[in-house]
Amino acid sequence: MEGEYSKKKRSEDDEEHLFHVIYKVPSADGPYGRAKHAQLVQKDPEAALVWFWKAINAGDRVDSALKDMAVVMKQLDRTEEAIEAIKSFRVLCSRNSQESIDNILLDLYKKCGRIDEQIALLKQKLRSIYRGEAFNGRPTKTARSHGKKFQVSVKQETSRLLGNLGWAYMQKSNYMAAEVVYKKAQMIDPDDNKACNLAFCLMKRARYDEARSILKDILLGRTQGAEAIRTRSRAQELLTELENETQMLPLDLLGLDLDEDFVDGLERLMNAWAPSRSRRLPIFEEISTSRDQLAC
Template sequence: MEMSSRTKEDQFHIIHKVPSGDGPYVKAKHAQLVERDQEGAIVWFWKAINAGDRVESALKDMAVVMKQLDRTEEAIEAIKSFRCLCPKSSQESLDNVLIDLFKKCGKVDEQIVLLKQKLRMIYRGEAFNGKPTKTARSHGKKFQVSVRQETSRILGNLGWAYIQKTNFMAAEVVYKKAQMIDPDANKANNLGFCLIKQARYDEARSVLQHVVNGSIPGSDDIRARNKAHELLVETETWRPASELLPDLPGLDLDEDFVNGLEKLMNVWAPSRSKRLPIFEQIENFRDQNQIAC
């Protein structure tokens, strides 16, 4: 028996991951995924947004296509201008799209502002729309992400943004926090790198050895171990801190942000009841600056 036209249509949508229907959003997805016409897809995404047809999906998908075409600045402006048409429940995911776009075009300061904003939402219990977990998707597979895991991920991204600004002191603070919440080898390597850049070689070696010894999640990844080995070699070549950091940036961590991090630690690391040494360093750093002023 021949396959019915309805069954063929259903299989077509499944194979090409194109939604059914004939609205502008469906036409945009058809242009994007079937015809491989990215410019044409953007035209239809705009029509979908203007027609109120699956605005949230159209906005996100259009931003992805624009990023692929190196129209990142345009994508940023589109998200900022039309996110008001999307429901409150979609704002977090739109922030994630924006952060990715900021990263693509090197807008580090904008990344930092938005990442801090997302962390403040976690402090206030507003992340994931108040739920303890959310469903995420990677390589076509769905999985659950906890608020704790999300916090560590955001801190890792914030640490990397500070590294791009060569603010290794601030990066160190947030990487240490991320490791306390949900440790992994990549963040350990980045923390080691920050310590090396501050000429604190003994501390860096201590951190990196956890990756080399396989005592931290993710250290079974050969790339992570190789990176740790490379950084360990660098710790053997002593250089003065003044040579590494001729113009040491300020911490760039406001008091509310630091207090918020400590509150999370009280929930997720209750065994560490005392104030962490790194925060004592922050206070000392501030006091010295005030005296200098």
């Protein structure tokens, strides 16, 4: 019996060591380490939440504890609680962690349908880019996805945020604002997924020829991979819908809801990337024209 106990204990110790190596969790017996053990080894999210709270209160790796706790809460469909926790305790976190906390908050807003707050935060993050505050002043940042690290440029991040902003406007059926934002995103860092969304907005606004041209360009693409195949499939569905459409809804004259300083910031950013442009970009002329029309 004693030999079996020793063997079991040694196996548990090996498992514990492997856990710390893989997840890079401190081996100290602190609340954050206990929280991660409950989350990843014991698979007990409720117990993990208790220890994450204790870690925050004890000042034990508060940045990581708050972000990890919010992720676990989202998995448990306690999204609203996660949002309030972030709003209450992010002041305890370091400046370097605020950007990643924003990204978690955006995901939580999206999950629970708080679109207006999502839009406000996206515009705030875009303004921080215009002010040169993104990535702590560096031109790139290291991101992680599915365990792999990669570099993201400011231009790529701007396009990503604009794409998310366009999607949020689409959820509010504000296709005019979504169109403007998606066009800007495509000028900065184009991709077929955002192009599909732009075509959808144009269809909603009865701009069939423009939408058809964009969708046909997507279908002519030669990019491989699962994502590219899904995007082309969606483009084909939209094109079929467009061709079969006999009557579209009236143009929805919703306001752009794009602040003047927000629009000016976009233009300044584009001018910085293309200094040879001395006049307002056509897209901004369209924004101004649309705003004047709506004012009338």
